[in-house]
Amino acid sequence: MDIVDSLLRGDRRALAKAITLVENERPEGEEILREIHPHTGNAYIIGFTGSPGSGKSSLVDALVNQYRMDRLKVGVIAVDPTSPFTGGALLGDRIRMQKHTLDEGVFIRSMGTRGNLGGLARTTKNVARIIDAFGVDILLIETVGVGQSEIDIIKVADTSVLVLTPAGGDSVQAIKAGVMEIADVLVVNKSDLPNANRTRTELELALELDTKRDWRPLIVQTITFSGQGIEELKEAIDRHRNYLQQSGEFINMRRQRIRQEVMDNLEFLVKTSVWEKVIQMDNFEKNVDKILKKEKDPISFAKEVLAELGKTFN
Numbered sequence: 569m570d571i572v573d574s575l576l577r578g579d580r581r582a583l584a585k586a587i588t589l590v591e592n593e594r595p596e597g598e599e600i601l602r603e604i605h606p607h608t609g610n611a612y613i614i615g616f617t618g619s620p621g622s623g624k625s626s627l628v629d630a631l632v633n634q635y636r637m638d639r640l641k642v643g644v645i646a647v648d649p650t651s652p653f654t655g656g657a658l659l660g661d662r663i664r665m666q667k668h669t670l671d672e673g674v675f676i677r678s679m680g681t682r683g684n685l686g687g688l689a690r691t692t693k694n695v696a697r698i699i700d701a702f703g704v705d706i707l708l709i710e711t712v713g714v715g716q717s718e719i720d721i722i723k724v725a726d727t728s729v730l731v732l733t734p735a736g737g738d739s740v741q742a743i744k745a746g747v748m749e750i751a752d753v754l755v756v757n758k759s760d761l762p763n764a765n766r767t768r769t770e771l772e773l774a775l776e777l778d779t780k781r782d783w784r785p786l787i788v789q790t791i792t793f794s795g796q797g798i799e800e801l802k803e804a805i806d807r808h809r810n811y812l813q814q815s816g817e818f819i820n821m822r823r824q825r826i827r828q829e830v831m832d833n834l835e836f837l838v839k840t841s842v843w844e845k846v847i848q849m850d851n852f853e854k855n856v857d858k859i860l861k862k863e864k865d866p867i868s869f870a871k872e873v874l875a876e877l878g879k880t881f882n
């Protein structure tokens with residue numbers, strides 16, 4: 569496909585177009601994903617999660633600058649499921665990111681809510697793959713919140729960064745919600761505010777109690793206004809990256825994700841093909857009536873349908 573050739577050659581317009589096709593779940597999008605597959609796997613993916621306003625965008629912005637100083641090519645995906653009107657891009661983010669738009673070494677994409685969050689997790693994964701094939705060294709993904717769906721989005725990341733602040737019992741909530749278990753680096757941003765050190769100590773104590781993991785998450789304090797701690801954050805991410813590579817975790821993780829991905833695709837295909845066949849069955853509605861009148865029960869009918877489908881699948 570032309571569009572694939574162009575994006576592999578570094579054409580940003582082709583990249584943007586390919587992303588839109590994939591986001592809209594068009595058949596061409598599927599073809600693009602198939603063709604780019606051999607060119608993926610080179611980008612190092614870093615996920616950022618945390619409450620709205622904790623400073624994720626500010627940190628991502630600061631890190632983009634850091635990586636650009638090393639002349640690395642950087643991609644950014646901003647996922648904001650809570651923002652249906654702006655398609656995920658808040659005005660502040662746009663202004664903040666505007667200065668990067670002239671930089672050929674930075675590619676930024678915002679994604680808003682489109683259907684359910686499960687769908688968003690799937691498209692984010694695919695969009696990440698296209699930007700990876702385009703040839704970035706580092707891909708930063710920012711998502712709002714710390715719920716299960718956000719965790720699903722962040723599951724594509726090689727290193728996950730959880731952003732907390734000294735205010736509002738953020739750390740206590742994170743500890744309770746178990747989100748610390750998926751975080752590889754913890755950031756106490758807004759460390760210019762009171763209680764930053766106390767927040768750090770709370771987190772340290774919580775980490776000491778968690779002995780399940782080989783990797784002990786690192787804690788970094790940052791102040792985005794002054795740039796304090798940004799280099800340290802980059803180093804913490806690097807350390808986690810080295811740990812993954814040296815322990816063999818990196819390749820394990822990628823294998824595990826491929827397994828999961830095949831299962832997810834399979835589940836999706838089976839579901840849709842079963843559903844297509846089921847709605848074509850002529851006695852389907854009749855049986856629904858029977859269940860309604862208590863002449864039949866839903867479990868037995870589902871089993872009958874399965875037996876019937878078994879014949880057509882063979």
Ligand SMILES: Nc1nc2c(ncn2[C@@H]2O[C@H](COP(=O)(O)OP(=O)(O)O)[C@@H](O)[C@H]2O)c(=O)[nH]1
Pocket residue numbers: 618619620621622623624625626627660757758759760761790791792793
């Ligand atoms: N005091 C303080 N405010 C910050 C810091 N970093 C970001 N902010 C402010 O926090 C607000 C939310 O930041 P933003 O990066 O948009 O957070 P996001 O919603 O997590 O992406 C903005 O008003 C920022 O200016 C910091 O280090 N200290």
Ligand SMILES: [Mg+2]
Pocket residue numbers: 624625626661710
């Ligand atoms: Mg943001």
